[in-house]
Amino acid sequence: MLPLLISILLGFIPMLINAAWVYWLDRYEQEPRRLLGVVFVWGAVVAAFGALIVNSLWEAGLFLLTNSERLSSLSTYIISAPLIEESLKGIAVLIIFLRYRHEFDSILDGIVYASVVALGFAATENTFYIYEKGYLAAGITGLVTLTFLRVIVVGWQHPFYTAFIGIGFAASRLARAGIWRVLAPLLGFSVAVFTHSLHNLLSSVYPSLLTCLLGSLMDWSGWLAMFAFVLYTIYRERHLLENTLKEEVDLGILSEAQYYKTTSFTHRVVDPFINAFNGQYALVRRFHQLCGELAHKKAQSALLDDQIDYQQWIDQYRSELSKISRLLSG
Numbered sequence: 001m002l003p004l005l006i007s008i009l010l011g012f013i014p015m016l017i018n019a020a021w022v023y024w025l026d027r028y029e030q031e032p033r034r035l036l037g038v039v040f041v042w043g044a045v046v047a048a049f050g051a052l053i054v055n056s057l058w059e060a061g062l063f064l065l066t067n068s069e070r071l072s073s074l075s076t077y078i079i080s081a082p083l084i085e086e087s088l089k090g091i092a093v094l095i096i097f098l099r100y101r102h103e104f105d106s107i108l109d110g111i112v113y114a115s116v117v118a119l120g121f122a123a124t125e126n127t128f129y130i131y132e133k134g135y136l137a138a139g140i141t142g143l144v145t146l147t148f149l150r151v152i153v154v155g156w157q158h159p160f161y162t163a164f165i166g167i168g169f170a171a172s173r174l175a176r177a178g179i180w181r182v183l184a185p186l187l188g189f190s191v192a193v194f195t196h197s198l199h200n201l202l203s204s205v206y207p208s209l210l211t212c213l214l215g216s217l218m219d220w221s222g223w224l225a226m227f228a229f230v231l232y233t234i235y236r237e238r239h240l241l242e243n244t245l246k247e248e249v250d251l252g253i254l255s256e257a258q259y260y261k262t263t264s265f266t267h268r269v270v271d272p273f274i275n276a277f278n279g280q281y282a283l284v285r286r287f288h289q290l291c292g293e294l295a296h297k298k299a300q301s302a303l304l305d306d307q308i309d310y311q312q313w314i315d316q317y318r319s320e321l322s323k324i325s326r327l328l329s330g
Helices: 002-025 033-066 069-099 107-153 157-174 180-204 209-244 246-250 256-262 265-278 281-303 310-329
Strands: none
Touching: 002 033, 002 107, 033 069, 033 107, 069 107, 069 157, 069 180, 107 157, 107 209, 157 180, 157 209, 180 209, 209 246, 209 281, 246 256, 246 281, 256 265, 256 281, 256 310, 265 281, 281 310
């Protein structure tokens, strides 16, 4: 019982830390923690166990048809697993996209939701590998080895794949109109399945030290490229806030100092903690969040032609922001 509990902790704690880091990176307009919690649980429960059932049925069915254990195993690993797992993870992102469309404000939002659901999936999958393939196969040595492999070596694989689904939905959300609204999610899903399948192909068809090193090089290169893209989206969000919030200074809703602080990544990180000493931690966090929400809704109102009443959101955010701004200035 203790080894299983340790495996669960080793599977979940690192992925929860990774999810918290993803949330932390989204400084300019953070997503509701309750929604992120829901998608993490979806990944850990619905997607993980759903994939286990469907992949097992696929493998068993193909074995009955071909009587080839290797063929059924490889097809599951290379075809079924990428397709089914990305579909089940992607459903969570789709639900957020449809049900909470107003929360899908940027490309970074899509990456955040997709990454968190994928980290939930990875937590359950890691637990299985660490316990069954690690501890049950080779005791403590196996447990330590599989923990290193799953958490360090391939710890960001699932978020990397599924991030493309989030990017696709976000691109669709921000498209003016036309066929791109349909094509973007399909393209994102296709890239997610392809990268997932390619990783599994390299690690299964010709298992050797060379393919292991090549696969790890490709994996880490992909992660670094995605991280660079995330940093770029953060830069773009800052630029968006700088452009759209200047009007709020002219209207007297924000002071020059508040405008400077809310467009600064550093101030958004530090200010809430500095103000915690005077009891304004939550108020400062809300202030920065409202600035981000207002900036995005103003940009969307100017660019997009859809059925959302952006002016209602803009008026609501301005009203609350004006009150908080005066409180903080006082």
